[in-house]
Amino acid sequence: MSTAEKVVCVTGAAGYIASWLVKVLLQRGYTVKATVRNPSDPKKTQHLLELGGAKERLHIFKGELQEEGSFDSIVDGCEAVFHTASPVFFSASNPEAEIVNPAVEGTLNVLRSCAKVPSIKRVVLTSSMAAVVCNGKPLTSDVVVDETWFSDPAFCKESKLWYVLSKTLAEKAAWDFARENRMDLVVINPGHVIGPLLQSTINLSMEMILNLVNGPVAKFLRKIEMQLHMETYFPAKVHSAPVITERMI
Numbered sequence: 138m139s140t141a142e143k144v145v146c147v148t149g150a151a152g153y154i155a156s157w158l159v160k161v162l163l164q165r166g167y168t169v170k171a172t173v174r175n176p177s178d179p180k181k182t183q184h185l186l187e188l189g190g191a192k193e194r195l196h197i198f199k200g201e202l203q204e205e206g207s208f209d210s211i212v213d214g215c216e217a218v219f220h221t222a223s224p225v226f227f228s229a230s231n232p233e234a235e236i237v238n239p240a241v242e243g244t245l246n247v248l249r250s251c252a253k254v255p256s257i258k259r260v261v262l263t264s265s266m267a268a269v270v271c272n273g274k275p276l277t278s279d280v281v282v283d284e285t286w287f288s289d290p291a292f293c294k295e296s297k298l299w300y301v302l303s304k305t306l307a308e309k310a311a312w313d314f315a316r317e318n319r320m321d322l323v324v325i326n327p328g329h330v331i332g333p334l335l336q337s338t339i340n341l342s343m344e345m346i347l348n349l350v351n352g353p354v355a356k357f358l359r360k361i362e363m364q365l366h367m368e369t370y371f372p373a374k375v376h377s378a379p380v381i382t383e384r385m386i
C-alpha cells in the first residue's frame with residue numbers, strides 16, 4: 138500500500154503542535170483526517186488547507202471531545218490516530234468541568250472509537266511532562282526522572298494544578314484503557330514546546346515565552362544589551378517516528 142492510501146487521524150489538528158504534525162504527515166504522503174472544533178472558522182483551518190498536499194489528502198471534520206461517539210466515523214478506516222486535543226490553559230472558574238473532564242473523558246471517548254476499528258494499528262497520545270514530574274518530591278541533582286514517574290493527582294489537587302491534573306489523569310486513563318483493550322498505545326510527554334507557529338493565533342506555551350521576551354526581565358536585559366537566544370524545538374517528527382514504544386519523555 139502506498140502512503141497516500143494510508144489514512145491517519147489527528148485530533149485537535151488546528152492546535153500548535155498538531156498543525157506541525159499534520160504538516161509532517163502530509164509531507165510523508167499520508168491522507169490525514171483532521172478534527173477541529175469549528176471547521177467553519179478560517180483561523181482554525183486556513184493554515185492547514187494551505188499546507189503542501191492538503192488539497193489532495195487533507196480532510197477536515199468537526200470533533201468535540203465530550204460528544205460521545207463523535208469520533209467513530211472519523212477514525213473509521215484509519216491506520217493510526219494521533220490524539221493531541223486537550224484543553225491547554227491553567228485556570229478556569231470551574232476547572233473540573235473546563236479542564237479536567239474534557240481531557241479525561243475526551244481521551245477515553247477517542248480511544249473507545251479507536252477500539253471499534255480493527256484497521257487502527259497504533260494510537261499516539263500527546264501527554265506532557267506535566268504528567269510526569271509533579272509529585273511534590275524535590276528535583277535535586279541525584280534524582281533521576283524516567284518513564285516510570287507519574288505526577289501525583291492528590292498533590293496536583295492540593296496545589297490547584299488543574300492542567301497538570303488533567304494531563305496526569307488523562308494519561309493514566311489511556312494506559313488503563315489500552316491495557317484492557319490490548320491497544321498499541323504510544324505516549325509522547327513533551328516539555329515546554331516552543332518554535333515557529335503555523336497558525337495565525339498564539340497558543341499558551343508560545344504566549345508564555347513571548348511574555349518573557351516582552352516582560353520586565355527582557356526589558357532589563359535589553360537595557361543592559363544582553364541578547365536572548367531561543368532554541369526552537371517541535372516534537373511533530375517524534376510523534377510520527379515508527380521506532381517509539383510505550384512512553385517517550
Ligand SMILES: NC(=O)c1ccc[n+]([C@@H]2O[C@H](COP(=O)([O-])OP(=O)(O)OC[C@H]3O[C@@H](n4cnc5c(N)ncnc54)[C@H](OP(=O)(O)O)[C@@H]3O)[C@@H](O)[C@H]2O)c1
Pocket residue numbers: 149150151152153154155173174175181200201202203221222223224225239243263264265266304326327328329330331340341342
Ligand atoms: N505546547 C506545549 O508546550 C505542550 C507541552 C506538553 C504537552 N502539550 C500537549 O500537546 C497538545 C497540544 O497542545 P498545544 O500546545 O498545541 O495547544 P493548543 O494549540 O491550544 O492545541 C490544543 C488543541 O486542543 C483542542 N481542544 C481543546 N479542548 C477541546 C475540546 N473540548 N474538544 C475538541 N478539541 C479541543 C483545541 O481545539 P480548538 O483549536 O478548537 O481550540 C486545540 O486545537 C495538548 O495535549 C497539550 O497538553 C503541549
